[in-house]
Amino acid sequence: MDQVLPVPNPTKAYWLSEPHELARFRSTPDLPATCDVAIIGSGMAGITTAYHLLHSNKQPPNVVILEARELCSGATGRNGGHCKVKVPTFAGFTPGPGSSTVDDMAVYVHGIINGLKQIVEEEELDCEFELRRSFDIQLDDDESKRLKRIYDESAKAGSTWTRTVDYIDERFAGQITSINGANTAFTGPACSFWPYKFVSQLLARLLAQHPRSLNFQTMTPATSVTLSEDGSSAIHTSRGSFKAEKVVFATNPYTSGLISQFNDIITPIRGMTSHIVPKQPIHPHLSNTYNIDFGPEKGTDYLNPRPDGSIVVGGGKWLYNSDRPSWFNNFDDSMPFPPQTEEYWEGYMQRNFRGWEESGAELDKVWVGIMGITPDGWPHVGRVPGVKNQWMLAGFNGGGMSMILTVAKAVATMVKEDAGFDEVAGGLGVPDFWGTSEERLRVGKDEDLMVKRK
Ligand SMILES: Cc1cc2nc3c(=O)[nH]c(=O)nc-3n(C[C@H](O)[C@H](O)[C@H](O)COP(=O)(O)OP(=O)(O)OC[C@H]3O[C@@H](n4cnc5c(N)ncnc54)[C@H](O)[C@@H]3O)c2cc1C
Missing domain, CATH: 3.50.50.60 (FAD/NAD(P)-binding domain)
Structure with missing residues (x-):
């Protein structure tokens, strides 16, 4: 190029x-x-x-x-407007050529969350900053088992990233996260703000x-x-x-x-995010942010409930993944994804979230952003x-x-x-x-x- x-x-x-x-x-x-x-x-x-x-x-x-x-x-x-490390990222961490460990990375990100909060307070930035917990939710049974095994092994080995992470098993994942089909979940520290x-x-x-x-x-x-x-x-x-x-x-x-x-x-790659607004704010309010892993055929969406009751949600990569030129090595954020791809966000909350079936939530906007990925x-x-x-x-x-x-x-x-x-x-x-x-x-x-x- x-x-x-x-x-x-x-x-x-x-x-x-x-x-x-x-x-x-x-x-x-x-x-x-x-x-x-x-x-x-x-x-x-x-x-x-x-x-x-x-x-x-x-x-x-x-x-x-x-x-x-x-x-x-x-x-x-x-972007999605939230700041966290996903449990699958911790679990998939492979040491680089240096000496930093997965635990060093966890400490680093906790420091970022604290640092953002400090600047928001010191500089009096009105950007809807919230300290939160975030769910990593698995719908696929094999992925649930894989992550639980790594989490248990890491905890047993004394890996400190596990200390601020909490595991939710099959009995309660659906109830606690409100996600239809949730098999298991983890929660971890996060923050969100209006970047x-x-x-x-x-x-x-x-x-x-x-x-x-x-x-x-x-x-x-x-x-x-x-x-x-x-x-x-x-x-x-x-x-x-x-x-x-x-x-x-x-x-x-x-x-x-x-x-x-x-x-x-x-390498520039295109990503898709949307904003969804319910007819009226739903109570109780969704306080956590989410990453929902729908399984190997699909992938992971991210969700950031806003303080006004609306939702920023993005991902849906499996919808366009096979059309590689439409996203890979592509830095055109002026071109929307095709309507049949953007349609994915219609009724998203009603389909996936318990308690949102009658919310009348409507799609407000869908947009494109460009990430820079590295090997x-x-x-x-x-x-x-x-x-x-x-x-x-x-x-x-x-x-x-x-x-x-x-x-x-x-x-x-x-x-x-x-x-x-x-x-x-x-x-x-x-x-x-x-x-x-x-x-x-x-x-x-x-x-x-x-x-x-x-
Ligand atoms: C759809 C999407 C969702 C995301 N969700 C999340 C999320 O929820 N949480 C998270 O942590 N991260 C998320 N990210 C990633 C995150 O947004 C980026 O990692 C981060 O914003 C990068 O910040 P930056 O300042 O490096 O880049 P940018 O914000 O892209 O800023 C680079 C700036 O440089 C300018 N520029 C580039 N070239 C030139 C030039 N030649 N001359 C002058 N100006 C130039 C651009 O116009 C741009 O304003 C997401 C990204 C996307 C696209």
């Missing part, structure tokens, strides 16, 4: 239905000629990196944030606190970044070029458009391999809300201290197999692996 750039006119996501006043903001009519740090991308990764660069910094660097479309119009404005409001309000705070240091430019795609002899970078955009001493790529699925080494390493399922964080003064955090697969905040702090520290992943990440508890490197790129492009992925 030549130009991997956000496309114009993306489908309309529920989360973007209340545009922030900064949605199409430009701090200055023209781009500045130079800056200390250019951050490309205004999703969770770009804005929290800016936060960590500027926050509590007596001599903040001059930062320019570029966004190709409107503020936060990528995956962060189009667009978190990001846009945090950016508004930063612009108010650092009017001279921060310059935000929407509707400005970076078309290429070139390294100059003096070690700075030239950022070329649709509106001209400027010079940045340092660059952070927070471009998730679009990263290979600017860093070609990430071709076939961070090993983990993000790439750190210095752009082999390049001076450029860093990245990208490839968050389907779970960026539970990963980004602390890696953004790590990248901000690397930028400030001119450091690499290994010098910083361990101190912040970032799993060591998330560091990007030439070696990881080589393994990811391994011919055999490429054939398997095709």
Whole structure:
């Protein structure tokens, strides 16, 4: 693919239905000629990196944030809005080349939940943040048995990820979760929030606190970044070029458009999410978030009940999985899935949730979002391999809300201290197999692996 750039006119996501006043903001009519740090991308990764660069910094660097479309119009404005690690992810964890364990990952994600809550409170962000529990529900008996076996073995071995997870057996799974056909379930810690409001309000705070240091430019795609002899970078955009001493790529699925080494390493894929509204709020309110695994033929949907009684629910991948070009290596979020696929969300709550049969729940919106998937399922964080003064955090697969905040702090520290992943990440508890490197790129492009992925 030549130009991997956000496309114009993306489908309309529920989360973007209340545009922030900064949605199409430009701090200055023209781009500045130079800056200390250019951050490309205004999703969770770009804005929290800016936060960590500027926050509590007596001599903040001059930062320019570029966004190709409107503020936060990528995956962060189009996702499921909850933050957790699924039990199947813990159960399927295979150790990477580093020393971080599955328990380290659990600690890391708990830290993200706490960190998000702290920023929401400190910065007074009105983004419907809720600390919650989340269900992982199995409808398939074999999957129930597999997960229970791994959970028991892990608990017996003293694996600490099991300590905040709770198992619900066949007798009670249907009653406790209210899901028709639930065979077994696990619950674990989670939080949910309105990601667009978190990001846009945090950016508004930063612009108010650092009017001279921060310059935000929407509707400005970076078309290429070139390294100059003096070690700075030239950022070329649709509106001209400027010079940045340092660059952070927070471009998730679009990263290979600017860093070609990430071709076939961070691959854009399309996903589908919807918003469902009952005629009146249903009581009792659904307080947990959900991942419902319908079995091997189908897959897993995710569900985030909103505080107003409506539901954000996404997934349904088995409906389009066999039509590979319609989702794999595809970054077009302007094109809806076909009507027969979107229809899946009609009557979804009535079909699946006990107590919702007479809810009159109706489908409000269905939209498309683009994830960046990686061969090993983990993000790439750190210095752009082999390049001076450029860093990245990208490839968050389907779970960026539970990963980004602390890696953004790590990248901000690397930028400030001119450091690499290994010098910083361990101190912040970032799993060591998330560091990007030439070696990881080589393994990811391994011919055999490429054939398997095709
Ligand atoms: C349908 C869907 C459901 C999801 N559900 C969940 C969930 O429930 N929980 C969870 O944890 N995760 C979920 N995710 C994943 C999560 O949304 C992402 O991992 C996360 O938002 C990534 O944040 P980001 O800032 O890295 O990327 P993005 O939010 O995509 O931001 C990247 C930004 O960079 C901009 N950009 C890209 N290239 C350029 C360029 N060349 N020039 C200028 N700007 C550029 C884009 O326009 C975009 O705004 C979901 C994703 C999707 C698509």
